[in-house]
Amino acid sequence: MELLLFLAGALVLGWYAWHRRTHSGNYKIDSDMLIVKDDMNHINIPLKDIVEVTRIGKTKKQSSWLNIDALAGKEENVAIFTRSNISYLVKMKNARTLMRELKGRNRRVSTKAEVI
Numbered sequence: 001m002e003l004l005l006f007l008a009g010a011l012v013l014g015w016y017a018w019h020r021r022t023h024s025g026n027y028k029i030d031s032d033m034l035i036v037k038d039d040m041n042h043i044n045i046p047l048k049d050i051v052e053v054t055r056i057g058k059t060k061k062q063s064s065w066l067n068i069d070a071l072a073g074k075e076e077n078v079a080i081f082t083r084s085n086i087s088y089l090v091k092m093k094n095a096r097t098l099m100r101e102l103k104g105r106n107r108r109v110s111t112k113a114e115v116i
Contacts, residue, residue, distance in 0.1 A: 026092055029101060034080075036090050043088060045080060052081040053102055055095045055113040 027036045034045040056077040076095040080088040092098065099111040 027094075027098055029105070034102070036088075036092065038091055041090070043090065045082065045088065047102070047106055049082040049084060050080060050102060050106065050109055051083055052079075052110040052112075053099050054079045054081075054111075055099065056089075057113070 026038055027034060029035070029047070032047045034043075034047055034050065036043045036045070056079055075091045075093050078090055078092050078095050078098070080090065082088075102109045103111050
């Protein structure tokens with residue numbers, strides 16, 4: 001019985017982490033526009049103007065063998081640079097997915113991750 005409860009709990013935790021990671025992004029790509037919504041901002045950026053997308057993060061040693069923040073899709077700082085010399089610094093979930101989608105839509109977009 002305990003094993004069944006443990007497996008059910010693990011299944012629920014796994015589903016929750018997957019759902020948060022795939023469905024809780026705060027951006028949308030619609031009709032050649034990147035729309036980013038966070039707590040206080042609503043930003044529309046034309047995809048053809050995006051030149052570079054950089055994930056900015058800090059490194060630290062994980063304190064435990066189970067990192068719940070990584071499973072739940074922690075927000076990361078992302079810098080978006082455009083041709084018109086306007087730069088955006090936004091907090092976003094699923095930064096890797098965004099970078100992959102932008103690279104797939106426009107091969108000229110430079111994507112990288114910087115560690116501070």
